[in-house]
Amino acid sequence: MASFISQLTDAMNLCSQPVERQVRTTIDPPMAPEEAMKLLKEGNRRFVNGCPWGSKTKSAARQQLVEDGQAPHTAIIGCADSRAPLETIFDTMPGDIFVLRNAGNTCTHAEGSMVGSLEFCTRKLGSRLILVLGHTKCGAIYGATKTYLDSQPGKKVAGCALEGLLQDLGSVAQEAAQELGPGASSDEVAAHAVKVNVFHTMNFLLRFSEGIREMVKTGQVQIQGGIYHLETGSVEFLGQSPLQKELLDSSMAIPPSMVTEEERGLHGVRTGADERVPSDLALSMLKKGNERFAAGAPTAGKTPDAMRKALVKHNQAPHSAILGCADSRVPVDTVFDATPGELFVLRNAGNTCTHAEGSIVGSLEFCTGKLGSKLILVLGHTQCGAIAGATATHQAGATNAPGCALEGLLQGLAVVAKDASEQLGPGASQQELVAHAVKVNVFHSMDFLLKFSEPLRELVRKGELDIQGGIYHLETGRVEFLGQSPRQAELLSSGLSLPPxxxxxxxxxxxxxxxxxxxxxxxxxxxxxxxxxxxxxxxKVHHSMREALATKGQAPHTAIVGCADSRCPLETLFDALPGDLFVLRNAGNTCTHAEGSILGSLEFCTGALNTQLIFVLGHTNCGAIKGATAAYFAAKKQPTKANNALDVLLKGLDTVVAQAVAEAGAKATEEEVAALAVKLNVFHTMNFLMQHSEPIREKVSSGKLEIHGGVYDLKSGRVEFLGSSPSQSKLVEAKSTVAPSLLDRMLGA
Known part of the structure; x- marks a missing residue:
């Protein structure tokens, strides 16, 4: 009983009309969005309960609106449907609400008018609440739903403005159908599309109005949605858009249809007559263009005869150069909603420099140097066939010579898949590996440009060029911008000026x-x-190069102690020219039984030739190390006497094998011991040089010489760089002793 009385009292209070309703004018302060929403809800309740206060205004009130001007508390986008009169639904007075209406309460084909009107209302009139109001049984939405559901593959050209409106609202119906899933009836899809359309319009305002976004960010304005139910008269308030937080990061300042020809260039397209675009502005233009494309509101494509003639007469001045994939699903100009003259586009399978390096790098040097472009964007994309193929090639371990150009391309990209696999670690699925390899490949191409082009590096150093990366998502149409390469600072010191x-x-x-x-x-x-x-x-060694070596002498940058194994041609695996490397080789890359020759040669190279790097290189599956390991284990079972020079050589490696056995543990197999011994033998040789050569030790101690080690992997072709010996700091502090085999000769002399 008490509850009934309370409800009755509320209803009486709700319907109790004040003596005289006041109109809002500029004299009144701006109303907080929460208070404005409260007034709308109360007004709708009065309308539903059949006791509206009405909008009777006396002459004085109307005169007040004229003299003091309007200050509506709410701006409403509603449908033009005659069954949804907004002032009546919310029982408002003149001056309360700023009303925008069209069929479907949409910004489609009315975006400039809608957004501009709302910016005026919120910024000039002080309204703090925007309400987008759809309604049940909306003819525009039902028509768009039918058009979408009945449509045949291939977009039909609209025969009139109404058909154009319904076709463009089809995206709302499509989204509604996808959310409901198969089996939903046409009426169910249309009913849900009403709600989807409300959020779609709210999202449009956030996406394409910098002024509205800023006021929402600062809390000055709220954008709310609602659905008016024709059947009951009540308004269902939906709250804010689920995408509001994301859309507040939009960079679009104005609706797509309002992009003027002047913004695209003096002649409506970018030509040589236009000023060069700074890299940050060029990147912003790419982001805005992609935003228009993803939102289904592109503005490019209209290139009149005058624009084409301007491009011919004034030449090109693209604001960005883009290295993208040749995939037909990634039309670069379309993805960025660009007109002719804006983008200098290079494309190949896999957006890579592999096997196209000269063409790609040379083209980009032309674009940035001659045409003045200040932004390079390397653009990969999801579901890339080239990367998927390269990943499969890597996983298959293909090492055979390519049988066709495609196989060569995939093998060249396999290094990207390898890096991606190492970064993700074991357990990554094929799909995860391919997806990550797409990103790795973008950075790989960016790094290639920095590594092998001095003109590009110089422009980057001077701040006149920016190299960025991105991934186009086929699923959404949006580009994920990755920024600069993590290795940019390092690669700017590269000394290479040409692609390999x-x-x-x-x-x-x-x-x-x-x-x-x-x-x-x-x-x-x-x-x-x-x-x-x-x-x-x-x-590629010309006669003049050979003559220079003969007449001017050598100056190798590195001395290498390597194995004599025919599978390890040192100049080849380091891609070195004659004159680059001072090479010493023997079975097992060791000083054992060759110490005098090795030490003397290295002292000559580091002294007379001024070489400042010694590199000791072992390799996997080394026959000498495997033989020494086998001999070591055999001798444990039955000691034998050395009968020839090979036996003596293998016996001399006993120390290395014994250390490997100790470190590998008792359960290690002979193969595992041999693999570890390869690495230990490298350090053993490095240590020997410092132990038994005073000139070498002194140079290392003074910083005039470095000794590094590495292991060449026969299977992958890669060298694992091991750095300095762990024992180096201790060895450089000690006095060097004469090598054992040299001591007797020196004493005898």
């Missing part, structure tokens, strides 16, 4: 300066990388 396939090579002679250890090591790494990816640059 274009480099003729520069012969080092005694007239060249001394190469610092760090640079020499980097040269080895880059050469090995070229060897691995199948893009070596060495081998």
């Amino acid at each position: 396939s274009m480099a003729l090579g520069t012969i080092r002679t005694s007239q060249d300066g001394i190469v610092a250890p760090k640079l020499a090591l980097q040269t080895l790494k880059e050469g090995n990388e070229r060897f691995v990816v199948g893009a070596p640059a060495a081998g």
